[in-house]
Amino acid sequence: MGRHRGKYAEGPSDRSRRRRGRGGAVAALAAAMVIVVGLAVAGVYMFGQGDGCGGSDIELNVAVSPELAPALADVAGDFNAEEHTVDNRCVRASVTEADSADVAFQITGSGATTGDTDSHVWIPDSSVWPRMVQSQAGDAVITETGTSVARSPLVVAELAEFADDREGTTWTDVVPTAAPGEETDRVVRVVDPTRSSSGLATLYLLNGALEEASPDADTFNAHMTAALQALHRGASADEDSAFLALSGGNAEAPPLMVMSEQSVWRYNEAHADAAAQPSYLDDGTYFLDYPYIVRSEDSEITRAAEVFRASVRSDESAERLLDEGFRGPEGELDDGVLTEGAGFRAEEPSELPAPSEGSITELTRFWNQLKMDSRVLTIVDVSGSMLAEVPGTGLTRMQVAGAASAEGLQMFSDSSELGLWEFSTNVNNNLHYQEVAPIRELQATDDSGNEHRDVLGAALQGMQPLPEGDTALYETYLAAYQEMSRTYRPDRTNVILMLTDGDDDNPGGMELDELMSQLESMSSPSRPIPIITIAFGPDVRNLEPLQQIAAATGGAAYMTEDPTEIGDIFLQAFSLRIVSDDDE
Template sequence: MPLAVGHDRRRRSRAGAFAALAGAFAIVLGLGITGWYVIGNQASCGGDEIVLEVAVAPELVGAINALAEDFDEEEHEVDGRCVTTEVRGEDPDNVTYGITNTGPTTGDTESDVWIPDSSLWVNLVQREASEAAINDTGTPVAHSPLILAQPGGAAEDNETEPIENLVPTDAPAAESGRDVRVIDPLRSASGLATLAMISSTIDDQAEDQPELTAALQALQRGAMPNEETAFDTLGAGDDPPPLMVLSEQAAWRYNTEHGGSAHVSYPKGGSHTLDYPYLIRGEDPVVSRAAEEFRAWVTSSESRAVVRKNGFRSPDGAADTDVLTPEAGFQEEAPENLPTPSDDTIAELTQSWNRMKLDTRLLTILDVSGSMAQPVPGTDMNRMEVTTKASGEGLTLFPETSKLGQWEFSTDLDGDTDHRELTPIRELGETVDGQTHREVMTENLESLEPSNGDTGLYNTILAAYREMSRTYEADRVNAILMLTDGQDDTDDGISKNELLSALEEESSKDKPIPVITIAFGPSIDPEPLEEIADATGGGAYTTEDPTEIGDIFLKAFSLRLQGQGEDAGQD
């Protein structure tokens, strides 16, 4: 029995050992299989991840984030490495100026993928930094046409005039046209596209620059620094309400996220469309392939529905009418898309905007010599009255922040000095003794009378040039505007050649001071005035028709679009 018992124990022990061995083998086998699965999975999509940094126009972040989360869950791989995404909102202008070094930037502007709101920024990058590694895939992620937005009830029709017809292109610009507001074109594709639409209707010949000048002045008066300001303005309850140039998506977002009730209308003849291009930055081929994987994902038919849910149209122009509702004025069919302007056009428009944006410091000099009492043929005014009318209308073209001053001139007005100061150069909005500077200047114009003196033209121009040089302000456009009958006839003054020599010797490219003259009268010799204009980068204009006054002022100040200190054509 003991033997039997011992044998049985050995059998049970052996069986237990085999069972334990089998169990251990199963565990090891299971671990091996599991380990093979994990290791195998890591081998196919493991190791170092490829982290794709995606910079997106802020309004598109919600849609791209949602698509990126699904993309990451799918575990896409390139060269056996998983691709994951990091999406962040980045203002397109910030990235553009970071690449080109042509403007101020904040934060990190680097990324592997860039989706700005418009190809306009791509044009600027390609022009200003052609060496930058940017691959335009030619694939738009979303579309959003520009529209005109007003508070609900202000816009009765779903269609209006072309945007360019709503912005005044004549003078005085302050008294004509609708109040059209844009976001600063240097910071906004919608603002930049608005300039392009207006510019496309104006020939780029020199004689048409005054129309562009008037349009830029009209837009700059109400230009808003950013979208937040635009939204605040839209809800301010102004009467009459301004027309805001926004994208469809911005108007939808204002209504849904800001509790607004904006109503949209579509310009006749089509509009520019923000196209949200998909751009790949850098030259790493692995990262580029990862970026192509993400591009295919965000532009798929399934992804388009997500884009439309966020207030955009898909690139085929389709809209979700439950999002862009007819009640708010949105139309189901996309408006005709106007072509994207060239990079040269965009660069010229941004330069023009910058020049016009730079505020003015202007010394206006008015001729009060005896000859200014002579009548202007075909009118019931004398030269003095025509001159003060011209100056008064010109005054309306300047914003409150412009600095202006007034002199009058003849001969021996102040002892043996041919000129006399009427008002010092101050901001038009500055108040002195209960009156704004603009009001004081207007009163001076209304009270001017011709004197009995001669015309000390050359003495006065040189004195004015030296005064403006001495007090030059680099953050403004410094200029001299003289209104005169154009003939220097004093016996005690310097000669024309002496004046030109002094101007040549004392002028500086670092301190350009264009001299602009507007002359009235049938016997004007324009040549001396034109020579003075050539010497200073200014302009010389003559007329006998008071109705041309507004156009002349716009021509004079269109010099700013041609650049300070550059040669400018004269009439």
């Protein structure tokens, strides 16, 4: 873990002293005495401002989240002009913008960074980042001072002209948690959670809300997967891209955007002609808290950082931050900046607990696993029983399964690779299976200029059952596993997805024991190829063989008598990607 020290902790007396201000000579003298006595007790000898500087300056490099830079650059300018000293040497604070993720990734080595991220003091937008550093780089010098420079709650922003009354709305109301193909309200966007506190906090908020609302783990996993997929489709690479999307500066309808309250104010400052309005959701929110972090153990630097921290906490600095759309550490705001007319609320929204280190790691893993492109071979049963009508629909099992599978395509990114087989008995000379479409990226085009996604969708809805065909299930499983093993892609999630309406029915064909033996000999933990089976219809009498096949490959088997439920089962199957081995 990173090293923690208590000497910087801010108590209630510090806060009340800051609120009272330091106007007048008596208050100034009292404040100076408090500083001198406190430092003397700690064994630190420092001269205050006004005595001049001797020797070379102590350079204090301060890296701050970009939105803080205007206010803190002014604070540093005044601080330097006042010639604050440590050991009779002037402290010169230099403020630079630094993306919070860049600094965290530079310390941990866990991601790409841009620009110079070294500093003596670090003020990220959220305590999420130093917690991540502490969990991933235990030897890093991360000294938490207990100071929150500013605060800003997460809200849902939308263009004012499209804004709805969201009284009584919760986080799960805003982000879709339904199976693909179902109607949703507006597109919801976040900034990429691997680089954004607001994006990561959105995942955390949803995770907590869905845990409370879900009756069981399977329902939670399915709904969380749907929410993650919805956010994936609307994720912005950075805040500039998010602002562009919110302004309607792209081809999509203006979305809902999860961002901080201060970001909404900052967006409105630059987009007066397309102003946004914040909504405060009823189930609470997470706050960006801008912690003051010291990254050095050098005695002079740590004392210089403490002197600058005192200036950052001054009433004058607080006013500068309020002028920039932030709230103060006690929730105070400037109602002339965050105005009621623009939709801001003077009352601070209820605050939810911050994510733990474990939650941060797990949610980032969830996001990255869904971010990894899939490579899926889908196999559809075209035996004669697929001609049976699904009660109450006027459609055959084949038609319902094809339509549900076509909707399932929406769950995959354009760069995912999908292929399609059909199977029964003797569909391809003496083979019981045949390729309908090769495994290719969904965005790839064929010789006629048709996108592979469209080719697959048309093929799924145009499949024709073989009236006399039986169900050579086991031979098809084996052939599919051999093909996916032969063409395995380590940079993708390699999956076999089987849709069937019956048990294995191929007299004289492969037995289950032989299939299991073959799968065991081919499978490898380092090259996982889970088999996921969705069995539907009243002809499926025994799910146990399918469960054995799933267990042997790290997959899953689902059964329903109603083929119209395939869309929901797709979502459950896809949620396997966010379930860790320990959860299974």
